[in-house]
Amino acid sequence: MSDAIQIRCLQTIGDREIRGLSDVLIDCVEGGASVSFMLPMSRAKAEAFWRSVSASAARGERVVLAAEIILAQPENQPHRGDLAKMLVHRRARRRGVGAALLAAAERSALSAGKTLLVLDTASDDAERLYARQGWQRCGLIPNYALMPDGTPCATTIYFKFLHT
Ligand SMILES: CC(C)(COP(=O)(O)OP(=O)(O)OC[C@H]1O[C@@H](n2cnc3c(N)ncnc32)[C@H](O)[C@@H]1OP(=O)(O)O)[C@@H](O)C(=O)NCCC(=O)NCCS
Secondary structure (H helix, E strand, O other), X not given: OOOOOOOOOOOOOOHHHHXXXXXXXXXXXXXXXXXXXXXXXXXXHHHHHHHHHHHHHHOOOEEEOOEEEEOOOOOOOOOEEEEEEEOOOHHHOOOOHHHHHHHHHHHHHHHOOOXXXXXXXXXXXXXXXXXXXXXXXXXXXXXXXXXXXXXXXXXXXXXXXXXX
């Protein structure tokens, strides 16, 4: 991981951050990532998403590092968090940003009292990253979601126990 990569926890998500996060989300969806959105991907959809995330973060339900962890869970799963979105702009990929984000997300979840993280992914690039950082692959659910172009896609579930 390069020293130049700094992972910042977004305490407040203002208009500037919403614009930047929307750029990354639009780029990832247009690049074919299966991250909840379909093509055509509009700025309005991206900004509405990040505004709702911002409101949720202000309520203390999630932490946004651009990798996003959902902290609010049912009362019988207080120890669990969901890694909800890991997005790196295509221009910034393959330099260790994803690895740095993932490590920061794990540290952030641990400091919020979480000892178990769960995620699902439809990306081979992401699967290699998770496996490298010690995540356990549970299995694959076929036909789980749609790619941005409408093609059905599977998702793979991963988990990781966190330790101090
Ligand atoms: C998955 C994702 C977050 C990875 O981000 P990233 O910043 O490229 O991740 P990294 O740079 O840490 O690792 C990617 C690769 O670059 C390599 N790499 C890291 N630093 C490097 C460097 N300095 N020089 C050369 N290669 C490097 C890694 O070894 C890794 O190789 P591999 O994929 O062949 O195993 C990114 O591809 C993405 O945003 N995808 C679209 C959205 C998506 O599908 N997200 C997952 C949903 S859960």
